[in-house]
Amino acid sequence: MTGVRPDWIAVDWGTSNLRAWAMTEAGEPLAEARSDRGMGRLRREDFEGALRDIIGDWLGGGRMPVLICGMAGARQGWAEAGYARVPGPPLAKGLTPAPSGPDLDVRIVPGLAQDDPPDVMRGEETQVAGFLALNPGWDGVLCLPGTHSKWVRLSAGEVVGFRSFMTGELYAAIAAHTVLRHSLAGEGWDEGAFAAALTEGMARPEALASRLFAIRAESLLTALSPAAARARLSGLLIGAEIQAARGWWLGERVALIGTGRLAGHYRAALAMQGVDAALTDDTAVTLAGLQAARREQTGERGT
Template identity: 60%
Template sequence: MTERADWIAVDWGTTNLRAFAMQGATVLARAQSNAGMATLAPEGFEPALTALIGPWLGGGPLPVIACGMVGSRQGWREAPYRSVPCAPLGSRMTHLSTACGIDVHLVSGLAQASPPDVMRGEETQIAGFLSLNPSWDGVLCLPGTHTKWAHLSAGEVVSFQTFMTGELFDLLGTASVLRHALTGEGWEADAFEASVRETMARPERLAARLFALRAANLLEGTGPAATRASLSGLLIGAEIAAARPYWLGQNLAILGTGTQARAYRDALALQGVTAMLTDTERATLAGLTSAHRSLKARP
């Protein structure tokens, strides 16, 4: 890195730590490690961060803006939730100083009183999405381990709902009887679409249809590609059926461009709904950049 960064953006989740050397809104360098929140004790966060960004600090400490689970109760320090409806980013962040003189600023997550719900990290992605799409109103779907559906209006998060679909897929695929039917790679789009249609029509049959995947593997020789796609279709279909009050009749965007985001897009397309895909890293960096600008603007 030949140019000098003026701040560092950090996306610190449960399993990964990603850092970006920034000059204004421009990325000069990237670094990543598997030192996620789940792997660290409180005293381990500072060493994990300095080990990753140390090469960028030759000219002295730089301010760090961090979002994600680093600010959770189990993280480096808890950054209190802000209550919706509100703008995705607040005017204040939780500040802490490291032994080596780095000022770290943690972005607060969002909380909803009724029904109870929380997000941490997604608020920064939402802020970035809105900065990239000014005056956009509608619903943003943020697929992940815990997928969020957020209703956005007039620059605020009005409400949101979380689904554990990604975690259920992982648990069922690695710790349930279905793991025996998923050994192998591949994906069958027709099986995915059929399962989405089925669970959208009869969501109450989900538990029975899940076991039928194993039975089909045993009795009909259904391969892992079809089983994997069917499992995804059943779970995403059930989620989309439950989230209908969010997406019905709304402008809709999906955060992501990878396999999971495309699966949500394809499932929604079966309902006649068009959703645009947005790059996750771009939105995250745009949100962290907005947070950095607000920090610089403070007296």
């Protein structure tokens, strides 16, 4: 018995992780719980149990509203939550109910889709909504580094367009599933190698496959350090993304959403291009976004 009695529960359910917060009506987190049971390792019928395993202590006081963003709303998720189209507000109306026991009222936030070029997001729309809730009237470009990095153009409270880059997933697949795995093992980070590779990745992105093999060759021939090898892989990939996203940051107001090392790398990469991107914590914007969805939900109910 923890004594935590939330007004509602906020949930961010990604491919790899599940996080839940016990929330007050005003949007303050009272407690947090998490597990590694991401969408990627669950069958549809396992979602409710996985959630109950971490929020069970907060239940018992009547039917509990639960708002979920992220991959739990994908086709392979708990309940498919569809996509709202851009241009439009980041949080479309129309939460999707997910089947559960009668003591839970589970709703999933829809993703966003763009027709041309084809693109989708699921989870980031809630972060964008949260960023706008924390920064009312903000116009400019948001960059959300991650497994599938997003660049999002905002104007007048709406998402005008966005672009996804598989940069983080490429890093992970190359590091774990190519011959480079022998060169990357260990710890550490070589800032100079990152900066040089970033410049190289921007200048000659077509040479990626060759520069990657050169990392392996150099570690065989001259014992290149794993710290330099890792920084070089990251710099080559992020450099190509920064180059491709040039139209998104050049002369624009840019804000970064993220935490930790990856967001720092993007910040450094943008700073090398003369862009001073403010960094906003991703958990803060996720909670603000789910709180905005909750306000819409209760507002709808009240009318």
